[in-house]
Amino acid sequence: MSQDSLRGVRVIDASTILAGPLCCQILGDYGAEVIKLEHPTKGDALRGHGPSKDGVPLWWKEVSRNKRAVTLNLKVPAGAEVLKRLVCEADVLVENFRPGTLERWGLSPEALHALNPGLIIVRITGFGQNGPYASRPGFGTLAEAMSGFAHLTGEADGPPMLPAFGLADSIAGIAASSAAVMALYHRDARNGAGQVIDLSLIEPILTAVGPGVTVYDQLGVVEQRHGNRSTNNAPRNTYLTKDDHWVAVSTSAQAIAERVMHLVGHPEVVDEPWFAAGHTRAEHADELDEYVGTWVRKYNRDEVLAAFEQAGAALASVYSAADIAHDPHIRETEMITQVEDPELGPMLMHNVMWRMSHTPGRIRFTGRPKGADTEEVLTELGYTQEEIAELNAAGAV
Numbered sequence: 001m002s003q004d005s006l007r008g009v010r011v012i013d014a015s016t017i018l019a020g021p022l023c024c025q026i027l028g029d030y031g032a033e034v035i036k037l038e039h040p041t042k043g044d045a046l047r048g049h050g051p052s053k054d055g056v057p058l059w060w061k062e063v064s065r066n067k068r069a070v071t072l073n074l075k076v077p078a079g080a081e082v083l084k085r086l087v088c089e090a091d092v093l094v095e096n097f098r099p100g101t102l103e104r105w106g107l108s109p110e111a112l113h114a115l116n117p118g119l120i121i122v123r124i125t126g127f128g129q130n131g132p133y134a135s136r137p138g139f140g141t142l143a144e145a146m147s148g149f150a151h152l153t154g155e156a157d158g159p160p161m162l163p164a165f166g167l168a169d170s171i172a173g174i175a176a177s178s179a180a181v182m183a184l185y186h187r188d189a190r191n192g193a194g195q196v197i198d199l200s201l202i203e204p205i206l207t208a209v210g211p212g213v214t215v216y217d218q219l220g221v222v223e224q225r226h227g228n229r230s231t232n233n234a235p236r237n238t239y240l241t242k243d244d245h246w247v248a249v250s251t252s253a254q255a256i257a258e259r260v261m262h263l264v265g266h267p268e269v270v271d272e273p274w275f276a277a278g279h280t281r282a283e284h285a286d287e288l289d290e291y292v293g294t295w296v297r298k299y300n301r302d303e304v305l306a307a308f309e310q311a312g313a314a315l316a317s318v319y320s321a322a323d324i325a326h327d328p329h330i331r332e333t334e335m336i337t338q339v340e341d342p343e344l345g346p347m348l349m350h351n352v353m354w355r356m357s358h359t360p361g362r363i364r365f366t367g368r369p370k371g372a373d374t375e376e377v378l379t380e381l382g383y384t385q386e387e388i389a390e391l392n393a394a395g396a397v
Helices: 019-029 058-063 077-088 109-115 140-146 167-189 202-209 212-219 254-263 267-271 278-282 285-296 301-311 321-326 328-332 374-380 385-393
Strands: 010-014 033-038 067-071 092-095 120-125 196-200 237-240 246-250 314-317 336-341 345-350
Touching: 010 019, 010 077, 019 033, 019 058, 019 067, 019 092, 019 120, 019 167, 058 345, 067 374, 077 109, 077 385, 092 167, 109 120, 120 167, 140 167, 140 202, 167 196, 167 202, 196 202, 237 285, 246 301, 254 267, 254 278, 254 285, 254 301, 267 285, 278 285, 301 314, 321 328, 374 385
Parallel strands: 010 033, 010 092, 033 067, 092 120, 120 196
Antiparallel strands: 237 246, 246 314, 336 345
């Protein structure tokens, strides 16, 4: 059984923190050969993000897994020429430079398509290639602010809140991997040409935030922050157990809401007319939260979990990274998996993102040291040892 649905696809990862590298990680997880480019002296900025162990960056090990590590300075003409030779043999190029940067280096989509008409060029920027904001610096934080996410996140009487992780970048990276495969399908199954994919950080998270713009357009209503509560259903919140663990309750389904209220000892509210729909239950969130919160606070977490499971109601513990690492379901279903790293030995990391029955994907190797595969890749491109030495001397690799 082949594990590599993208076997034979060559991807050049010329991107950095975080959407582009995640896109390429996903493509590599499913069999694409990914060549990761980073500056010869500076390295990739992602190497400096997050904790390290013995000087080895841990996030790099996951996001750069299944990628061959090549150093290349695209600002140097000799380095740009190496990229041109690379794209002649590539299927996908992923980059996240500011609009106009590739063009300034003589590496415009038109120039690259002249060399390889079938090339898929994924361009990830903060605001897209065109428009009034195209030239602005683009980061996930700005997308999280401008998408409406921050406006809707936090307590009603508190400030807007930003996520503690790269949410906008991660959503964009997943979206970019989907776009790349769509473009490959168009090229290979529909006998189409290569194309340019213009993906901004803001658009995928704008979609994820929901239909706020439509609601405003049609009703003139601007949705507001309401903490952990939902305007669509109640009870929906986090609650503290007797042994000081947080748990989260969801009642998106009417039957679940009814089971929760029976469990916490208030079956009478189920017969109230307002309980029959999620949005009207949300209007009584104070009352419902009081009932659920008081009941949960009487019991330890394990007792709460067992009671909700027996009742067929929906509840989960609020997990830390340590909880995730030890959860039996997460471990048994291999949502996280242990892989062997040459520098650090066995290490846990997220597994491939989805399971496919015939081509499940795999982690072939973890993120590599800077430039570990440069000479090998250049040799495969036809460079001699003398030419590689000249590239080194020119600061190109």
